[in-house]
Amino acid sequence: MKIWHPFTQHGLNEPIIEIETSDGEFLITPGGEKIIDGISSWWVNTIGHKNPVVSEAIQKQAEKLHQIIFAGFTHKPALNVAENLSKFLPENFTHVFFSDSGSTSVEVALKMAVGYHFNKGSTRSKVVAMEHSYHGDTFGGMSSGARSVFNEPYTKMLFEVERIPYPVEGKENEAIEAYKKLLQKEGGKIGAIILEPLVLGSGGMFFYKPFVLEELYKLSKEYRVIFCLDEVMTGFGRTGTMFAFNQTNIIPDIICLSKGLTGGSIPLAATVCTKEIYDAYLSEDKAKMFFHSSSYTANPIACAAANANLEIWQNTDILADVKRINEFYLGQIERIKNLGGKNVRTLGDIFAFEVQTDGNDYVSNIGVKFYEYFRKNGVLLRPLGNTIYVMPPYCISKESLEKIFDVIENAMKEYL
Numbered sequence: 001m002k003i004w005h006p007f008t009q010h011g012l013n014e015p016i017i018e019i020e021t022s023d024g025e026f027l028i029t030p031g032g033e034k035i036i037d038g039i040s041s042w043w044v045n046t047i048g049h050k051n052p053v054v055s056e057a058i059q060k061q062a063e064k065l066h067q068i069i070f071a072g073f074t075h076k077p078a079l080n081v082a083e084n085l086s087k088f089l090p091e092n093f094t095h096v097f098f099s100d101s102g103s104t105s106v107e108v109a110l111k112m113a114v115g116y117h118f119n120k121g122s123t124r125s126k127v128v129a130m131e132h133s134y135h136g137d138t139f140g141g142m143s144s145g146a147r148s149v150f151n152e153p154y155t156k157m158l159f160e161v162e163r164i165p166y167p168v169e170g171k172e173n174e175a176i177e178a179y180k181k182l183l184q185k186e187g188g189k190i191g192a193i194i195l196e197p198l199v200l201g202s203g204g205m206f207f208y209k210p211f212v213l214e215e216l217y218k219l220s221k222e223y224r225v226i227f228c229l230d231e232v233m234t235g236f237g238r239t240g241t242m243f244a245f246n247q248t249n250i251i252p253d254i255i256c257l258s259k260g261l262t263g264g265s266i267p268l269a270a271t272v273c274t275k276e277i278y279d280a281y282l283s284e285d286k287a288k289m290f291f292h293s294s295s296y297t298a299n300p301i302a303c304a305a306a307n308a309n310l311e312i313w314q315n316t317d318i319l320a321d322v323k324r325i326n327e328f329y330l331g332q333i334e335r336i337k338n339l340g341g342k343n344v345r346t347l348g349d350i351f352a353f354e355v356q357t358d359g360n361d362y363v364s365n366i367g368v369k370f371y372e373y374f375r376k377n378g379v380l381l382r383p384l385g386n387t388i389y390v391m392p393p394y395c396i397s398k399e400s401l402e403k404i405f406d407v408i409e410n411a412m413k414e415y416l
Contacts, residue, residue, distance in 0.1 A: 017375070022049035025396040027380065036400045038374075038381045039391050043201070043233050045264030047312055048395035054265050054308045061304035070098070070297040077303030084310035085257075085270065088242050092251045094275040097290070098268070098298035102232035102258035103136025105269035106194070109254045110140045111292055112273060113192035113226035116280040119288050124191035128162045128182065128225070130175075132203035133196055135230050144194050146203060162186065164216075166200065167208040176215045187223040194228040197244035198347065201233045204387045205352035207345055210247045217250040226277070228254040232269075236260030237322050237394065240348030242313075253277055263309035264393070268302035321394040322349050328401050329390075335405070339412040341388075352389035355416060366415065373411040379404055 005016060020030045025048065027035040037045065047054075065075060082096050097112070099105050110127060117124040127144055134150070135141040142151040143158040151158065162182055167175035183190065197213055200206040213229075220227045229252045234244035237260070241247050245255070254277060258269035281290045296302075312318070329346040336344045341353035356366055367383035374381040381390065381404070390404055 024048045025393050036379045038404050044259040045393045046236050046260040047263045048393045054263050057304045057308035061301045065300045077300045078298040080307045081303045090251050092274050093272045095278040097271045100267050103138040103141045105256035105271045106135045107140040108271040109228045109256050117191045119280045126190045128193040131166045132200050134202035167212045172212050183223045190225050192226040197229045205389045213248045227252045230256045232258045238349050262305040265305045266302040340416045350391050355386050377407045379407045
């Protein structure tokens with residue numbers, strides 16, 4: 001039996017590279033080749049591959065408890081995750097619901113929000129999302145994400161979602177006004193809005209200003225719409241703060257967390273909500289419970305990894321490394337512009353720009369050419385169509401950052 005790899009067109013016979021081990025910012029092949037992981041292995045790895053503190057926590061937990069049913073039972077690692085997460089979140093967040101991936105954390109959030117209104121006796125069930133957004137590959141995630149080549153075959157199976165424009169710099173008020181008009185027309189039917197805060201990831205690393213979130217939040221509160229933030233990618237330092245919403249003056253109703261929750265070691269997700277959301281399900285009527293679960297809810301080993309990661313965050317100034325990386329990026333902006341890069345931008349650990357066009361085409365051939373060039377030169381960068389971005393683990397050395405941008409420069413000279 002052969003393996004079917006994700007986001008891979010096997011008909012193109014692209015090479016599949018075996019990785020034997022990893023260390024820090026490096027992926028290491030059986031032959032000893034070191035590949036710089038310039039995208040944190042799809043944005044999950046924050047503190048570096050094979051972090052010894054996390055590895056030790058995983059090993060110790062594996063000797064005690066693997067997996068148990070989480071309905072009617074609990075365990076110390078999960079209790080500790082809840083306690084440790086609370087140290088980084090406003091006290092308004094009182095409850096955490098565990099799942100196993102970013103996509104499922106979004107499914108949980110959408111169900112929480114719509115179920116909240118249902119239990120309150122309301123029929124509000126419409127969801128609002130932003131153009132170009134991406135919220136995962138499960139059906140709720142695909143429905144709330146932008147319609148694209150990602151989900152085109154399943155369009156008729158997806159539920160209807162209202163869209164507001166992406167807030168282009170200088171035209172942010174158009175997105176805010178569009179949401180306001182939508183609420184004035186459909187406010188009584190809208191149950192939730194879900195947004196990627198400050199950065200639309202898979203849509204093309206599009207950035208927008210914090211004040212937009214604040215204005216959308218104010219409107220949501222006015223019309224009693226549950227405000228959900230998908231911090232799966234942006235959480236745990238990617239934008240320069242622990243969570244992206246920390247750059248605003250808002251406290252959302254629900255946030256979705258995954259990827260960096262365990263430092264990129266083992267799958268785990270958390271959907272965190274306020275007491276108001278939780279209380280809508282608190283009843284002596286069993287029919288009002290939150291009907292969601294997965295077989296591996298709150299896996300003890302994954303929770304142990306998350307606790308180790310959160311303790312590292314508590315004891316180490318990790319954001320200083322994010323700042324260090326961003327300062328390096330700032331020195332690369334003119335370099336990339338002079339090479340023909342367009343819309344060059346950076347935020348926290350993220351550096352992005354377009355080649356050839358200002359738009360984004362995920363299946364663009366130019367992206368394939370760049371990916372192959374990067375790979376052959378010891379760097380893992382995986383362009384989003386014609387959008388090239390860098391998002392490494394925070395432990396990355398200056399030497400590795402320099403090599404990434406040297407390889408980018410050589411690729412641009414080769415293909416532009």
